Amino acid sequence: xxxxxxxxxxxxxxxxxxxxxxxxxxxxxxxxxxxxxxxxxxxxxxxxxxxxxxxxxxxxxxxxxxxxxxxxxxxxxxxxxxxxxxxxxxxxxxxxxxxxxxxxxxxxxxxxxxxxxxxxxxxxxxxxxxxxxxxxxxxxxxxxxxxxxxxxxxxxxxxxxxxxxxxxxxxxxxxxxxxxxxxxxxxxxxxxxxxxxxxxxxxxxxxxxxxxxxxxxxxxxxxxxxxxxxxxxxxxxxxxxxxxxxxxxxxxxxxxxxxxxxxxxxxxxxxxxxxxxxxxxxxxxxxxxxxxxxxxxxxxxxxxxxxxxxxxxxxxxxxxxxxxxxxxxxxxxx
Numbered sequence: 001x002x003x004x005x006x007x008x009x010x011x012x013x014x015x016x017x018x019x020x021x022x023x024x025x026x027x028x029x030x031x032x033x034x035x036x037x038x039x040x041x042x043x044x045x046x047x048x049x050x051x052x053x054x055x056x057x058x059x060x061x062x063x064x065x066x067x068x069x070x071x072x073x074x075x076x077x078x079x080x081x082x083x084x085x086x087x088x089x090x091x092x093x094x095x096x097x098x099x100x101x102x103x104x105x106x107x108x109x110x111x112x113x114x115x116x117x118x119x120x121x122x123x124x125x126x127x128x129x130x131x132x133x134x135x136x137x138x139x140x141x142x143x144x145x146x147x148x149x150x151x152x153x154x155x156x157x158x159x160x161x162x163x164x165x166x167x168x169x170x171x172x173x174x175x176x177x178x179x180x181x182x183x184x185x186x187x188x189x190x191x192x193x194x195x196x197x198x199x200x201x202x203x204x205x206x207x208x209x210x211x212x213x214x215x216x217x218x219x220x221x222x223x224x225x226x227x228x229x230x231x232x233x234x235x236x237x238x239x240x241x242x243x244x245x246x247x248x249x250x251x252x253x254x255x256x257x258x259x260x261x262x263x264x265x266x267x268x269x270x271x272x273x274x275x276x277x278x279x280x281x282x283x284x285x286x287x288x289x290x291x292x293x294x295x296x297x298x299x300x301x302x303x304x305x306x307x308x309x310x311x312x313x314x315x316x317x318x319x320x321x322x323x324x325x326x327x328x329x330x331x332x333x334x
Contacts, residue, residue, distance in 0.1 A: 006263070007297060008329050010322050011249035011315070071096060081106045085217060087128075088112055090156040095133065095172060109213060111154060111223060113173035126210050128152070131173035136181040139197060140188040146209070148200040149182050149239065153231040154224055170233065176285040178264065178312050183239025199241055202279075235268050235314075238279045245279060245318040250325045252316070253297070256309025264312045267328060271316065275324030281315045 076093065078086060079101045087109035088098075095113055101120040109128040110117075117132055139145060158177060159168035170177055187196055200209070207227045213220035229236055252267060254260040264283075271278060287310050293302040316325065 006252065006254050006260075006329065007302065008322075008325055009251045009253075009297065011251055073099075077101070078103065078108060081108075085109075085213065085219075087219065089220065089223065090154075090169070093130075100127070107213075109220065111156070111220075111225075113169040128210055128212075131157070131169050131175050133173045133175070136184050136186065138186045138188065142187075142189075143191070143196045145197040146200050147182055147185060147197060148204060148206055148209075149236045150180055150234040151206055151227060151229050151232045151236055153226040153228070153233060158233040176310075177234045177261075178283040178285040180234050180237060180283070183237075183241055199239060202238065230269075235265070235280060235283050237282050238317075240282065242279070242281065244281070245277065246321075248319060248321050249281075249315065249317045250322045251296075252314045252325060252329065254312040254314075255302075255305045256311065260310075260312050264314060266331070268314065270328045270331065271324060274328050275318065275320050278316045278318040278321040278324055281317050283312070283314050285310050285312045287311070 076096045077099045079099070081103040083105050085107045087107075088111060090111050093110065093112035093114055095115050097115045098110065098117045099120070100108060100117070100122060103122045103125055105124045107126045110130050111128070113131040113133070114129065115133050117129055119127065137147065156169050158170050183199065185197055190196065200206075210227075212225035212227060213223060215221055252264075254264045254267075268280060271280075288296070288306045290303045290306065293306045294300060
């Protein structure tokens with residue numbers, strides 16, 4: 001028997017709501033809507049506990065929690081900005097924790113990986129936030145915030161053979177491009193009358209909400225940024241709150257062979273062409289135990305291959321999904 005590199009399963013309507021990492025954008029204020037306001041956080045539990053302790057200990061707040069390196073908090077804070085375009089370029093944050101507070105009607109771009117981020121008391125702002133370690137979006141005392149899947153590209157996000165010397169921000173943040181938590185939003189202060197947040201429609205042109213800086217803007221003149229979905233290193237997913245189109249679902253799994261990331265991305269591209277009605281609900285990269293493999297794949301045949309490394313899973317839904325996946329799979333699933 002040859003080495004198994006991939007598999008295709010018919011889910012028969014089953015869906016799994018797993019946890020993803022994400023990036024959120026605040027919606028541009030519109031005349032007929034209230035401005036977006038409140039507190040937005042991307043942090044893990046350890047970061048939240050450390051942040052609380054730092055308020056009680058001024059010395060601790062000037063220290064990198066990961067390395068013990070002394071840092072100046074001002075270098076990792078943007079505050080009291082009005083009607084400006086500002087931010088940080090690659091290599092200027094380097095995994096430190098970051099704070100944005102008391103800003104209004106401004107465009108803020110953080111083009112680096114971040115340990116944890118807190119956004120407080122901001123209104124009518126557009127924000128791009130780079131990879132955040134072990135994150136999910138958490139909001140508190142907020143309103144009119146819109147979320148959308150990460151669809152962004154600049155070379156420092158993920159290293160490849162063409163950019164060998166460029167830092168890999170996604171990897172340095174401890175993330176996988178296939179684990180996007182953008183739709184797993186936790187609201188500490190939900191409204192009893194209407195949601196404080198919403199998901200942007202799939203057909204939304206993100207550039208209208210968060211246009212990238214232009215070359216004539218001095219701070220970002222050396223940045224090469226694209227919002228073209230085909231260039232994004234993170235696959236666009238419908239998210240865990242999407243309305244499924246049918247009871248037909250499929251799971252495609254790519255096992256570790258040194259090329260499973262590339263094969264998964266190629267499959268996503270060709271699947272979109274093969275059946276536009278199939279939507280990618282979620283993607284996930286994870287490590288499975290033999291017990292996990294038996295439960296997920298309902299077969300003992302994958303017990304050995306899952307020990308080779310991570311597995312990239314793609315969950316699709318929509319009419320004709322399984323047939324389309326069967327046609328595309330032979331190209332990348334062998």
